[in-house]
Amino acid sequence: MKSTLAALALVVPLAASAADNYTIDPLHAYPNFWVEHFGLSQMHGRFEKMTGKFSIDRQAKTGAVDLTIAAASVNTGDGVKGSRPQSRDDHLRGADFFNVAEFPNLSFKSTKVNFTGDLPSSVDGNFTMMGVTRPVSLTFERFKCGQHPFTKKDRCGGNAVGKIKRSDFGMKYGIPAMGDEIALNISFEGDKD
Amino acid sequence: MILAIVAIAPDARNRPRRIRVTFITRMQDLLNHPMVQAGVAPFVVALLVAGALWRTRLAWLAVVAGYLIAVSLASGLSFEPLTAGRKVTLLVLLSPLVGAVLDRLVSPGPRWLPWLIATACGLSTAWVFASVLGQREWAPRIGMAAGLALYVGLHTLLALRLRDDGTAGGAAGVASGLAVGVAALLSASIGYLVGGVAMAAGAGALVLLQFVLNRGHAPGYLGTLPIGYGLALFAAATSVLAQLPWYALPLLWVVPVLAAWPLMAGAVLRTRLAAVTALAVAGALLFVLAAWFATRAGSSVVS
Numbered sequence: 001m002k003s004t005l006a007a008l009a010l011v012v013p014l015a016a017s018a019a020d021n022y023t024i025d026p027l028h029a030y031p032n033f034w035v036e037h038f039g040l041s042q043m044h045g046r047f048e049k050m051t052g053k054f055s056i057d058r059q060a061k062t063g064a065v066d067l068t069i070a071a072a073s074v075n076t077g078d079g080v081k082g083s084r085p086q087s088r089d090d091h092l093r094g095a096d097f098f099n100v101a102e103f104p105n106l107s108f109k110s111t112k113v114n115f116t117g118d119l120p121s122s123v124d125g126n127f128t129m130m131g132v133t134r135p136v137s138l139t140f141e142r143f144k145c146g147q148h149p150f151t152k153k154d155r156c157g158g159n160a161v162g163k164i165k166r167s168d169f170g171m172k173y174g175i176p177a178m179g180d181e182i183a184l185n186i187s188f189e190g191d192k193d
Numbered sequence: 194m195i196l197a198i199v200a201i202a203p204d205a206r207n208r209p210r211r212i213r214v215t216f217i218t219r220m221q222d223l224l225n226h227p228m229v230q231a232g233v234a235p236f237v238v239a240l241l242v243a244g245a246l247w248r249t250r251l252a253w254l255a256v257v258a259g260y261l262i263a264v265s266l267a268s269g270l271s272f273e274p275l276t277a278g279r280k281v282t283l284l285v286l287l288s289p290l291v292g293a294v295l296d297r298l299v300s301p302g303p304r305w306l307p308w309l310i311a312t313a314c315g316l317s318t319a320w321v322f323a324s325v326l327g328q329r330e331w332a333p334r335i336g337m338a339a340g341l342a343l344y345v346g347l348h349t350l351l352a353l354r355l356r357d358d359g360t361a362g363g364a365a366g367v368a369s370g371l372a373v374g375v376a377a378l379l380s381a382s383i384g385y386l387v388g389g390v391a392m393a394a395g396a397g398a399l400v401l402l403q404f405v406l407n408r409g410h411a412p413g414y415l416g417t418l419p420i421g422y423g424l425a426l427f428a429a430a431t432s433v434l435a436q437l438p439w440y441a442l443p444l445l446w447v448v449p450v451l452a453a454w455p456l457m458a459g460a461v462l463r464t465r466l467a468a469v470t471a472l473a474v475a476g477a478l479l480f481v482l483a484a485w486f487a488t489r490a491g492s493s494v495v496s
Contacts, residue, residue, distance in 0.1 A: 085488045086381035086436055094381040095278055095434035102277050102324045102434060131274040172268045
């Protein structure tokens with residue numbers, strides 16, 4: 001009887017906690033994007049602040065992703081206005097683009113994580129920008145897990161790519177001179193909780 | 194000979210179609226040009242509307258007609274989701290309708306009526322900017338809400354004082370619109386540049402018609418509400434949502450004050466029209482200069 005109870009005590013916690021939970025390391029989170037500029041080149045930019053969590057359950061082949069990006073942290077390399085009234089990054093924060101005064105955050109919340117083998121291959125979810133929520137799918141070009149060489153903590157990381165149309169979210173300024181389609185490339189790492 | 198005719202005939206048949214396609218492409222390029230969207234198209238539309246409605250009390254609908262065409266060309270009309278910017282657009286488009294009702298039902302009305310309307314306009318800013326106000330702590334929230342209400346309310350009241358004077362109303366519309374548009378450009382908001390310049394173009398059409406026909410046309414509440422309330426909302430939004438520092442805003446009050454000045458009161462209409470418009474534009478330069486120096490200094494409500 002005692003040995004049966006002991007065996008049950010060992011099995012039940014393992015079954016209940018099959019999902020591994022991770023917290024995004026904000027110092028190793030790079031939500032990047034690029035957009036066509038006048039059909040001549042790609043304009044690249046990124047957001048400097050991203051927080052969130054993700055989890056994966058390799059046995060059940062499920063997972064979850066919850067990301068929050070600070071819209072005001074947008075950086076396209078032109079943040080110093082010099083003799084101009086405003087810089088490009090100032091313009092991007094304003095009412096014509098991200099409207100950060102009214103919508104301080106962008107967010108992505110997953111609805112389904114798809115697996116190939118033991119690793120996530122893509123994630124479907126809802127992306128919210130400027131008060132509008134649209135379904136978006138991100139494909140993992142890389143998803144790897146290991147141990148941090150210094151802290152010895154379990155860590156997973158990778159990068160996910162996808163595309164959105166900014167007009168779907170109400171950001172219409174400058175179309176078509178500045179592209180409607182925005183390519184996303186989000187690199188991330190997270191420590192296991 | 195027959196072969197030559199056969200060879201030429203298809204090309205001749207396709208030429209009208211090619212000309213149509215080229216014309217359509219060039220028209221689209223023209224309509225996509227910012228100066229056309231903000232200035233030329235609103236001015237032309239306002240001129241047509243004002244000309245068609247000149248003999249009625251509705252001629253000053255032309256101001257918002259110009260704004261409507263500018264917004265339609267620049268970004269399209271959409272009210273979903275109802276952001277602060279879209280609330281501004283909605284209220285500006287509704288303001289002449291409210292003004293028309295007031296002109297029809299209550300004008301001239303009691304002396305306290307403009308104060309009541311201005312108060313309502315000022316208080317509406319709490320709804321317009323609710324999403325931004327809600328992000329602040331209580332004390333800054335109340336301060337910001339009070340400031341916005343006072344600013345928009347007072348600018349509306351100053352413009353409503355011009356409702357019986359087509360010269361002053363038109364001058365205030367042109368000058369305030371240009372001032373708001375230029376300040377928006379300096380503050381990284383092309384959307385409100387388009388709005389301000391479009392309203393200026395619409396008011397300019399009314400000024401031009403009064404000048405050409407040598408006849409005044411009182412704007413009434415229908416004309417002065419968009420000019421006073423609408424342009425104040427543009428300026429407030431440029432401060433709250435873009436980079437215009439708040440302390441530049443009060444200088445916009447100078448424009449309707451100068452437009453109301455009894456400058457050359459005994460002169461002929463055309464002379465007075467030109468003089469008052471020039472005076473109002475000079476006053477608008479104060480606001481533009483303040484916006485220039487303030488944005489260069491780098492502080493704003495947003496940061």
